[in-house]
Structures are given as structure tokens and as C-alpha cells.
Amino acid sequence: MQKADNAKEFVKEITPRDKDFSQWYIDVVLRAELADYSPVRGCMVIRPHGYAIWENIQKSLDERFRATGHQNAYFPLFIPESFFQREAEHVEGFTPEVAWVTQGGSEPLTERLAVRPTSETIICTMYSKWIQSWRDLPVLINQWCNVVRWEKATRPFLRTAEFLWQEGHTVHASEEEAEAEALRMLDVYKEFAENVLAIPVIAGKKTEREKFAGALRTYTIEALMSDGKALQAGTSHNLGQHFAKVFDITYLDKDGQLKYGWQTSWGVSTRLIGALIMVHGDDRGLSLPPAVAPIEVAIVPIMPGNQRERVLESASALLQSLTQVARTVLDSREEYTPGWKFNEWEMRGVPVRVELGPRDIANNQVVLVRRDTGEKIQVGRDDVARTVRSLLDTVQRDMLQKAARFRDENTRLVSCMDEFKEILQTKRGFLLAGWCGHDQCETSIKETTGATVRCLPFEEMGKADKCVCCGEPAVATPVFARAY
RNA sequence: CGGGGCGUAGCGCAGUUUGGUAGCGCACCAGCUUUGGGAGCUGGGGGCCCCGGGUUCAAGUCCCGGCGCCCCGACCA
Numbered sequence: 001m002q003k004a005d006n007a008k009e010f011v012k013e014i015t016p017r018d019k020d021f022s023q024w025y026i027d028v029v030l031r032a033e034l035a036d037y038s039p040v041r042g043c044m045v046i047r048p049h050g051y052a053i054w055e056n057i058q059k060s061l062d063e064r065f066r067a068t069g070h071q072n073a074y075f076p077l078f079i080p081e082s083f084f085q086r087e088a089e090h091v092e093g094f095t096p097e098v099a100w101v102t103q104g105g106s107e108p109l110t111e112r113l114a115v116r117p118t119s120e121t122i123i124c125t126m127y128s129k130w131i132q133s134w135r136d137l138p139v140l141i142n143q144w145c146n147v148v149r150w151e152k153a154t155r156p157f158l159r160t161a162e163f164l165w166q167e168g169h170t171v172h173a174s175e176e177e178a179e180a181e182a183l184r185m186l187d188v189y190k191e192f193a194e195n196v197l198a199i200p201v202i203a204g205k206k207t208e209r210e211k212f213a214g215a216l217r218t219y220t221i222e223a224l225m226s227d228g229k230a231l232q233a234g235t236s237h238n239l240g241q242h243f244a245k246v247f248d249i250t251y252l253d254k255d256g257q258l259k260y261g262w263q264t265s266w267g268v269s270t271r272l273i274g275a276l277i278m279v280h281g282d283d284r285g286l287s288l289p290p291a292v293a294p295i296e297v298a299i300v301p302i303m304p305g306n307q308r309e310r311v312l313e314s315a316s317a318l319l320q321s322l323t324q325v326a327r328t329v330l331d332s333r334e335e336y337t338p339g340w341k342f343n344e345w346e347m348r349g350v351p352v353r354v355e356l357g358p359r360d361i362a363n364n365q366v367v368l369v370r371r372d373t374g375e376k377i378q379v380g381r382d383d384v385a386r387t388v389r390s391l392l393d394t395v396q397r398d399m400l401q402k403a404a405r406f407r408d409e410n411t412r413l414v415s416c417m418d419e420f421k422e423i424l425q426t427k428r429g430f431l432l433a434g435w436c437g438h439d440q441c442e443t444s445i446k447e448t449t450g451a452t453v454r455c456l457p458f459e460e461m462g463k464a465d466k467c468v469c470c471g472e473p474a475v476a477t478p479v480f481a482r483a484y
Numbered sequence: 485c486g487g488g489g490c491g492u493a494g495c496g497c498a499g500u501u502u503g504g505u506a507g508c509g510c511a512c513c514a515g516c517u518u519u520g521g522g523a524g525c526u527g528g529g530g531g532c533c534c535c536g537g538g539u540u541c542a543a544g545u546c547c548c549g550g551c552g553c554c555c556c557g558a559c560c561a
Contacts, residue, residue, distance in 0.1 A: 305519080334519090367520085
């Protein structure tokens with residue numbers, strides 16, 4: 001009995017999620033070995049397990065970008081200050097968080113170089129050179145890179161001084177085309193978030209106050225974390241002609257007229273890994289949907305000394321057959337007990353564990369254990385590969401459904417400020433409330449409640465007649481929330 | 485950047501009030517016994533006590549300055 005109690009204590013290496021969500025989050029990041037703090041302020045090291053998740057995200061998105069006609073390229077890390085200064089709103093938005101290079105070797109630079117916080121300006125400079133004719137359009141380019149934003153308060157994956165992302169930058173011949181592109185890429189993000197990350201999102205438009213610095217319109221997908229706070233999971237901007245005009249991106253159209261291009265940009269970052277943690281994680285640690293899990297199946301052999309060879313042999317055969325259907329590892333380490341391994345793979349979020357011991361060999365079966373529900377399933381040896389594959393698909397679907405149910409249960413239509421505040425103080429979540437459309441009310445709500453308009457959803461989720469703040473007729477019913 | 489907290493072995497901490505040989509648990513190494521939910525015993529190794537000054541015979545402990553991390557705000561993917 002004593003032993004069992006002690007064993008429980010060890011699991012407490014992770015702070016319970018409901019006790020202290022922030023501490024729980026940090027514990028999961030560190031204990032699952034996704035990332036570690038580095039000697040550089042605000043900068044983290046993404047460890048192999050975290051990076052493998054990022055590589056899976058990259059792979060899935062790249063397929064989708066290719067399928068929609070985009071190509072990858074790479075632009076410089078450094079941006080001359082004069083380029084950066086050209087678009088007024090853009091400069092104003094980003095200046096507070098730009099890191100500058102002022103010296104090369106021992107020589108001071110004649111012009112400071114910004115370490116890119118985003119690449120619109122350097123990319124537009126190149127596009128200006130490359131685009132001459134309507135035949136050059138559309139330009140559909142994406143870049144995977146790091147960017148730097150000198151953040152004051154940082155948290156692993158959610159906000160770091162340097163982070164990894166992709167940024168798509170496109171140029172089109174017409175406003176309609178650019179708008180269609182911005183919406184199409186938002187749609188790609190939504191489909192990806194839901195089908196790959198198993199994170200349900202609300203797609204919509206940002207308000208003027210919340211839009212990207214320099215954009216005409218900003219679209220977003222918003223996800224709900226399990227502590228009731230929102231996280232922007234991806235953005236897509238219709239840049240209009242703001243940048244084209246200051247960077248002189250012009251083309252000669254079929255009608256002989258010189259015209260400015262219409263642009264978009266869109267991105268997702270390593271922040272998505274933070275979202276995966278906060279949407280699916282629990283007191284046992286990380287829980288990954290199979291589609292992004294670096295390891296989908298961990299085989300844990302139970303090998304008493306006198307049966308070691310026999311179990312290992314059987315486990316190796318099992319590994320071979322499971323490798324055909326899923327990313328599988330066989331954990332044959334002898335320095336750890338099975339129980340230790342169970343906890344370890346759960347902590348790392350592996351969606352399915354397979355237990356194989358003498359009892360299973362005797363019965364010609366294995367035991368499958370789901371990470372998301374803890375459910376144990378006995379399966380005949382001949383059916384293992386097929387069952388594991390379909391179980392992984394089931395887990396993927398169930399995780400999305402569970403997250404969607406949570407999101408729905410935590411989305412509330414409110415009619416007055418008292419109710420608004422009360423829910424934010426207790427349950428949080430998404431709040432649907434009427435809005436008159438004025439910046440003044442949006443700002444006031446933010447100041448009094450800490451909640452911002454996450455987006456004006458494309459699909460109506462609820463409808464209020466009056467502005468929750470001023471009582472004037474509502475022009476929209478946005479999604480409000482406290483956000484990361 | 486404002487308010488609060490914390491920096492002692494890889495991790496979690498005690499020791500700081502009242503200055504006097506740097507400790508505990510886990511982890512690590514070796515050996516034996518173990519293995520179906522974080523194994524047991526025995527024996528070991530590991531410390532610029534965040535950094536820099538100062539006070540003192542003597543500083544993990546007192547004083548001054550800095551840096552880092554966490555939480556709550558403001559700003560942001």
C-alpha cells in the first residue's frame with residue numbers, strides 16, 4: 001500500500017492543471033521535453049520532441065500550400081531600416097519590438113539593419129523588381145523562417161523573442177483575387193487546425209483595432225484553450241495596395257494601364273505547439289492527436305528475467321508489423337520498469353500504447369491503451385495492425401470532438417455587462433455579445449473586462465440586438481474573450 | 485515596462501531570521517535482486533550557494549548594484 005501511495009507522488013512532477021494552469025503549462029513543456037530555457041533572455045531551445053512536432057506541422061501545411069499553388073523561397077534575415085520605414089502603420093506597429101544590428105565586425109554600419117519581425121518590407125522590395133506584367137501574376141510564395149520580436153514578457157511557445165513560423169506573401173492582379181486568396185488560406189488553416197491538430201477554431205474577421213499593422217483587413221482563426229482563454233491560431237491578411245504603393249509593385253495590365261498589385265500575407269507559428277498543449281493536455285502531461293504526434297504508438301514490453309528473450313522477439317515482430325501502419329517505437333530499455341515507461345510515454349503525449357507481456361503471448365493478444373481516454377483494449381494478435389490504425393483514426397476524431405464540445409460548452413451569449421464580467425471572472429470562454437461597431441465601446445470593454453474582440457465570426461453563432469456596452473443597436477455579434 | 489515572488493548538485497527543496505566545516509529527496513554511477521502503473525538493498529560521484537562589488541577574522545546567510553525566471557497587469561503570433 002505504501003508503495004502505491006509513493007508512486008502517486010511521483011506523478012506530481014506535473015502541477016495539476018486546475019490548480020495552477022500556468023505552472024502546469026510550463027511543467028508539461030519541460031517534462032515532455034518539448035523545449036527548454038536558454039541562456040538568452042526570452043529565447044527557448046526547441047528540443048527534439050518539440051521540433052519533431054513542428055516538422056510534422058510543416059509537412060502537413062507544406063502539402064496544403066503546394067496543393068494551392070504556392071512555392072517556398074527564402075528572404076534575408078536582415079532588413080535595412082529605410083525599407084522598414086516605408087509603410088507608416090507597419091512601422092508604428094512593429095517598431096517597439098524590433099531588434100537592430102548596428103555593427104558588422106568592428107565597423108559601425110552606415111544604415112541600421114532590423115532583424116525581421118516579419119518580412120513584408122524586404123519581400124515587397126523584391127516583388128517590385130520581379131513583377132512587370134500581368135503575366136507575372138499571381139506571385140504565390142511562402143517562406144519558413146525565424147523572426148525576432150523583442151517581447152517584454154515571454155513564455156515558451158506562446159511568446160518568445162525569437163520564434164519559427166511560415167509567412168505566405170502573394171501578389172494579385174485584382175482586389176477580388178487578393179481577397180479570395182486571403183480567405184482561401186484562412187480556410188486552409190482552419191481545415192489544418194481541425195483535421196490535423198484536432199483543434200476546433202472560429203474563423204472570422206478582426207476589427208480595425210485588432211488588425212495587422214498595415215493591412216486592409218485581417219482574418220483569423222481563434223481557438224479556445226482549456227483554461228478558457230483564447231489563442232489566435234493563425235492569421236491571413238488582405239494587404240490591399242498599401243505595400244504595393246510604397247514599394248512600387250506595379251504591372252502593365254492587358255489594357256495597357258500600369259496598375260498596383262493587390263497583396264496578401266498569412267502565417268502560423270510555433271505557437272501552435274502551445275495550443276496543442278493547452279487544448280489537449282491533462283494532469284498526465286501532453287496528449288497529441290496522431291496526425292502530428294512524432295510517435296503514434298509506443299510498444300512497452302513486459303519482460304520478467306526468465307522470459308526476456310521470448311517477449312523481445314515477439315515485440316520485435318510486433319514493431320515490424322505496426323511500423324507498416326503508424327510511427328511506432330519499441331521501448332525495450334531495461335533500466336526502467338513498465339510502469340515508469342507508461343507514465344513517460346503518456347507525459348510525451350503518445351496517442352496509443354501497446355503492452356505486450358507473457359500473459360499476452362500466452363493468449364495470442366496485446367493490450368492497447370488510449371492516451372486520450374485511458375481506455376484499455378485487448379486485441380487478438382492477428383488483428384493488431386489493422387486495429388491500431390483504426391484506433392488512431394478514432395482517437396484523432398474523438399480528440400477534435402472532445403475539444404469542440406468543450407468549446408461549445410464554453411461559448412455563451414450574454415446580454416448585459418454584469419453578466420459579461422461575471423462569466424469572465426468565473427468560467428471565461430468565448431462570449432458572444434452585441435456590438436455597436438464603435439471603437440470606443442470595444443476599447444471600453446477591453447479596459448473594464450480584459451476581454452478583446454477575437455473576431456467577427458463568418459458563421460453566425462448567436463445574435464444580440466443591442467451593444468452590450470452602450471445599448472445602441474448592434475451591428476454585429478462578435479466573439480469576445482481574454483486572450484493569450 | 486509597472487506590482488509581487490523566486491534564484492543553493494540535473495530536478496524539487498531545507499539552511500538565510502540570529503554570519504562559524506553546504507544538507508535532504510529524486511535523478512546519476514557500480515553491483516546484486518527485480519519488471520502488468522514511476523522497483524528494492526548496498527556502496528559511490530557530483531556544488532563559482534545567479535553574477536559583481538562591499539562589510540567582517542569569517543558571507544549561502546548582512547549591505548549596495550546588476551542579471552535571469554515565474555505570476556498579475558500593459559504590449560504582442
